[in-house]
Amino acid sequence: MSHTMRVEIWSDIACPWCYVGKARFERALADFPHRESVEVVHRSFELDPNRAKGDTTAVLTMLERKYGMSRAQAEAAEEGVGAQAGAEGLAYRTKGRDHGSTFDMHRLLHFAKAEGADRQDALIAALYRANFAEEDSVFDDDERLVALAAEAGLDPEAARAVLADPAAYADDVRADEREAAELGANGVPFFVLDRTYGVSGAQPAEVFEQALAQAWGSRAPLTVLGEGAADGPDAEACGPDGCAVPQA
Secondary structure, rough: OOEEEEEEEEEEOOOOOHHHHHHHHHHHHOOOOHHHHEEEEEOOOOOOOOOOOOOEEEEHHHHHHHHOOHHHHHHHHOOOOOOHHHHOOOOOOOOOOEEEEOHHHHHHHHHHHHHHHHHHHHHHHHHHHHHHHOOOOOOOOHHHHHHHHOOOOOHHHHHHHHHHOOOOOOHHHHHHHHHHHHHHOOOOOOEEOOOOEEEEEEOHHHHHHHHHHHHHOOOOOOEEEEOOOOOOOOOEEEOOOEEEOOOO
């Protein structure tokens, strides 16, 4: 008997492995024989939930401070992530990017979800591309976010109203983050398939293919594949303390 399978993806726009992991998952989904019966929902996870709007810093500076890297090591780390992104066909700027609060982006993603899953997916793709591949910052510029929302098919005035009201969809973001904690997600990306299988980290497409096949016919308690992916220095995941990055 056929059914619809729901895949929930906890991620953060500031997480490069979420950007890469989305592409790897989509490659697996494209080859999945039941892909037309898979519903994808993006869920919120902030790597730095206490960061204030307006508190931005250069990514290379953030890497230096968080990991005690030299500037050369930070640049090499970004080049390493960029190579992984490039292998998935993704553009990635290794220099000149900044880092800041993603709370407003998550609020907009919940607004987009209310307009339809396709709108939400289009918006998260636009936000990833803007953050990792384009020159203009997505932080501290509401009009930049409004333009990206419009690009994703959302009404720009409605998006502007959401950004102007700090309470709009804020509870939805916090609810997603509480649920991630309840599911044991200590890093992102974190994929949950039909509340049966969890995949932690930007795993190879083959791991996602295995999880999709197993979750399709299973109703067992949640099993996590790739658990602990956010723990090691080379893990392709981002945890609450930041993104693990390839070491030079």
